Amino acid sequence: MGSEVFVHPQALNESSQVGAGTRIWAFAHVMKGAVVGEKCNIGDHAFIETGAVVGNGVIIKNGVGVWEGVTLEDAVFVGPFAVFTNDRFPRSRHNPHAVARYKDDSWLEHTTIRKGASLGANSTIMCGVTVGQYAMVAANAFVREDVPDFALVAGLPGRVIGYVCACGLKLPSTGALRCSGCGAEYESAGKGLRMK
Amino acid sequence: MGSEVFVHPQALNESSQVGAGTRIWAFAHVMKGAVVGEKCNIGDHAFIETGAVVGNGVIIKNGVGVWEGVTLEDAVFVGPFAVFTNDRFPRSRHNPHAVARYKDDSWLEHTTIRKGASLGANSTIMCGVTVGQYAMVAANAFVREDVPDFALVAGLPGRVIGYVCACGLKLPSTGALRCSGCGAEYESAGKGLRMK
Amino acid sequence: MGSEVFVHPQALNESSQVGAGTRIWAFAHVMKGAVVGEKCNIGDHAFIETGAVVGNGVIIKNGVGVWEGVTLEDAVFVGPFAVFTNDRFPRSRHNPHAVARYKDDSWLEHTTIRKGASLGANSTIMCGVTVGQYAMVAANAFVREDVPDFALVAGLPGRVIGYVCACGLKLPSTGALRCSGCGAEYESAGKGLRMK
Numbered sequence: 061m062g063s064e065v066f067v068h069p070q071a072l073n074e075s076s077q078v079g080a081g082t083r084i085w086a087f088a089h090v091m092k093g094a095v096v097g098e099k100c101n102i103g104d105h106a107f108i109e110t111g112a113v114v115g116n117g118v119i120i121k122n123g124v125g126v127w128e129g130v131t132l133e134d135a136v137f138v139g140p141f142a143v144f145t146n147d148r149f150p151r152s153r154h155n156p157h158a159v160a161r162y163k164d165d166s167w168l169e170h171t172t173i174r175k176g177a178s179l180g181a182n183s184t185i186m187c188g189v190t191v192g193q194y195a196m197v198a199a200n201a202f203v204r205e206d207v208p209d210f211a212l213v214a215g216l217p218g219r220v221i222g223y224v225c226a227c228g229l230k231l232p233s234t235g236a237l238r239c240s241g242c243g244a245e246y247e248s249a250g251k252g253l254r255m256k
Numbered sequence: 257m258g259s260e261v262f263v264h265p266q267a268l269n270e271s272s273q274v275g276a277g278t279r280i281w282a283f284a285h286v287m288k289g290a291v292v293g294e295k296c297n298i299g300d301h302a303f304i305e306t307g308a309v310v311g312n313g314v315i316i317k318n319g320v321g322v323w324e325g326v327t328l329e330d331a332v333f334v335g336p337f338a339v340f341t342n343d344r345f346p347r348s349r350h351n352p353h354a355v356a357r358y359k360d361d362s363w364l365e366h367t368t369i370r371k372g373a374s375l376g377a378n379s380t381i382m383c384g385v386t387v388g389q390y391a392m393v394a395a396n397a398f399v400r401e402d403v404p405d406f407a408l409v410a411g412l413p414g415r416v417i418g419y420v421c422a423c424g425l426k427l428p429s430t431g432a433l434r435c436s437g438c439g440a441e442y443e444s445a446g447k448g449l450r451m452k
Numbered sequence: 453m454g455s456e457v458f459v460h461p462q463a464l465n466e467s468s469q470v471g472a473g474t475r476i477w478a479f480a481h482v483m484k485g486a487v488v489g490e491k492c493n494i495g496d497h498a499f500i501e502t503g504a505v506v507g508n509g510v511i512i513k514n515g516v517g518v519w520e521g522v523t524l525e526d527a528v529f530v531g532p533f534a535v536f537t538n539d540r541f542p543r544s545r546h547n548p549h550a551v552a553r554y555k556d557d558s559w560l561e562h563t564t565i566r567k568g569a570s571l572g573a574n575s576t577i578m579c580g581v582t583v584g585q586y587a588m589v590a591a592n593a594f595v596r597e598d599v600p601d602f603a604l605v606a607g608l609p610g611r612v613i614g615y616v617c618a619c620g621l622k623l624p625s626t627g628a629l630r631c632s633g634c635g636a637e638y639e640s641a642g643k644g645l646r647m648k
Contacts, residue, residue, distance in 0.1 A: 070464060070481075072266060072282055086464055086481050087497070089266075089282050089300055099546055104481055104499050105283070105515075107300050107318055117546025122499055122517045123301075125318045125336050135547040140517050141535045143337045143378040145395050149424035154295055154313025155331040155372045157390075157422035160438065176547045182535040182576040184378040184396040194549075199537055200576040200594040200608065202396040216396065216412050216608055226549035228541035242552065268462060268478055285462075285478050285496055301479070303496050303514055319497075321514045321532050339533045339574040341591050345620035350491055350509025351527040351568045353586075353618035356634065380574040380592040398592040412592065412608050 075108070079116065094126075097134065121181075129170045129187065136173045139181035139199065144171055146187045174209070176226060192252050194226045208252030223253055271304070275312065290322075293330065317377075325366045325383065332369045335377035335395065340367055342383045370405070372422060388448050390422045404448030419449055467500070471508065486518075489526065513573075521562045521579065528565045531573035531591065536563055538579045566601070568618060584644050586618045600644030615645055 063080040067073045070086040079098030084090055086104045094108040097116035104122045108114065111128030118132050121140040126132065129146040147167050151158035161167055169187035173179065177191045180199035191197065191207040198214035198221075207213050212222040212230065223231045223246070225239035232238070237246035237253065246253040259276040263269045266282040275294030280286055282300045290304040293312035300318045304310065307324030314328050317336040322328065325342040343363050347354035357363055365383035369375065373387045376395035387393065387403040394410035394417075403409050408418040408426065419427045419442070421435035428434070433442035433449065442449040455472040459465045462478040471490030476482055478496045486500040489508035496514045500506065503520030510524050513532040518524065521538040539559050543550035553559055561579035565571065569583045572591035583589060583599040590606035590613075599605050604614040604622065615623045615638070617631035624630070629638035629645065638645040 087283050087301070087479050104517075105301055105319075105479070105497055117544055119542075119544045119546070123319060123337075123497075123515060125300075127336075135544040137542050137544045137547075139537070139542060140519075141337060141515075141533060143395075145335070145377045149392065149420065149426070150333050150335060150374050150376070151424040152313055152315045152331040152333045152372070152374075154315070155333075155390075155422065157372070157438065157440065158424050161423055161425075176544070176549070178542050178544075180542070181537045182378070182574070186395055194547075196541065199535075199578055224541065226547065227553055228543040228550050229553075230541070242549065244549065283479050283497070301497055301515075319515060319533075321496075323532075337533060339591075341531070341573045345588065345616065345622070346511075346529050346531060346570050346572070347620040348509055348511045348527040348529045348568070348570075350511070351529075351586075351618065353568070353634065353636065354620050357619055357621075378574070382591055 103140070115175075129168050131170070131172045133173060133175040133177075135176045137178040138173075139179055139183065141181060142179040142183045142185065142197075144185050144187070145169075146171070148187060177207075178228070194224065195252070196224045196228070208250065210246065210253040211251070220251075226255065299336070311371075325364050327366070327368045329369060329371040329373075329389075331372045333374040334369075335375055335379065337377060338375040338379045338381065338393075340381050340383070341365075342367070344383060373403075374424070390420065391448070392420045392424070404446065406442065406449040407447070416447075422451065495532070507567075521560050523562070523564045525565060525567040525569075527568045529570040530565075531571055531575065533573060534571040534575045534577065534589075536577050536579070537561075538563070540579060569599075570620070586616065587644070588616045588620070600642065602638065602645040603643070612643075618647065 066083040068086045071084045072089045074092040075090045075094045078096040081099040084102045088106040090108040091110045093110040096114040100118045107125040109127045112126040113131045115134035117135045119137045123141045127146045172190045174193040176194040178196045183197045183201045186204040192209035195207045201218040202216045203218040211220045227242040229241040245256040261274045262279040264282045267280045268285045270288040271286045271290045274292040277295040280298045284302040286304040287306045289306040292310040296314045303321040305323045308322040309327045311330035313331045315333045319337045323342045368386045370389040372390040374392045379397045382400040388405035391403045397414040398412045399414040407416045423438040425437040441452040457470045458475040460478045463476045464481045466484040467486045470488040473491040476494045480498040482500040483502045485502040488506040492510045499517040501519045504518040505523045507526035509527045511529045515533045519538045564582045566585040568586040570588045575589045575593045578596040584601035587599045593610040594608045595610040603612045619634040621633040637648040
């Protein structure tokens, strides 16, 4: 992986703010003004909108749209067809009753996915939430509340069902908070964990 | 926005029945015979199939497929990756046991989204239902029954959890049915509401 | 339908292992090394990854990604925006804590969809499962356990709520296991059924 941005011949990159080593695959579209860091992977049919902010080393799998108002910190993983939102009560701007709501940006709600977190395939992330560092949202989960650091959230509505290591494996639900894979150790910190 | 149809250089428009001022964005595909009204916005990677009917001022966000049998009335909003269906018991036509079911169009079920309604991101709309005027389907909801006018439906299965104003804001659950945003007033009408 | 592979001018087919009569529609992408049988239909915006194996007569609707590790047997139907997975605990490979987990393919879990089965629109299939012959996964369902032959699975988590005929119709929940449509008869076999 060199210092250039790789843009597949069938992809569209209209942004001048894409970092070195990032790869943009077929039928993906990065809009003008979108900010994307280094060494990211943007899968087929993904879409990065003007106003989106993507850190370094972020993996965006196929079919993911990253809208205005969404921030993905470094080393986030976004699974295929995970869906973000940025308007809690969306209406067509051509609905005369709703025109006033869209006269400025007050409809826009922000979403932040913290460093190293993972969003599962086909999950839905309600706007306004923050997903904590190294948290993991299970496939198909619906997140409508903030997710603590290192928490594993699943279901509808998404609930904390355990905790995961920074490496991705589940932490034991009883006894010492030590990863059976990489050996990292954790301790409680607020509603989430922190690495010792 | 002029009187022409805007078709992004990377989009495909094969229909001659697309209204003035409608915009079709990158990697979207409008098939021959699809009917699309004026001033619509058809997002990246959307797909409008032959036999679909889309009114005026409809917003179709990224990745939405509007199939044969689906009708979207004026000023509908379809959130990103909302999914329609048109066959309740789908099988491959190459499954020899199912060939007889596909010898005509009896497998096809229609879906109607009434004027001004909104379908949330990643929601799923079962074929055969009607979503009422200005109703709102929450993100990730699964709709398998008709939705009353102005109802807010969420969850799996989708249930009415409140009512919304034509402008999009939630109406108070107690007291007068008056929108805190735009001031519109409502009264009960069947299972839904109507504007006074 | 002839003996050639049809590749839409806006599609990408990089595989030399696609069978006769298969059609690949606009903005779909079949990667090098993907194996696809005869007479398949690969819808707009679908994606078939290197390492995926697709049988004959398989219908892959719009927006479906078939990843490495996924096998679809003959005459399977995959509804629009059904989502597969192949990594239970995904992380960005640029997360330094996770690098060791991606040094080989031990993260990869396989999924098999048996002959004639159907996966509903916007369903999510957790990696590691097998969906039995002629089973049907309802729209929006989340499958995280094996599905018996001819079972109908719905909800979150997906549960068996009945049985379907090979032709696709629901079988009666009481009395003889005989399809009201095609007349096929069934008997119990393990957790599922088999045709008499």
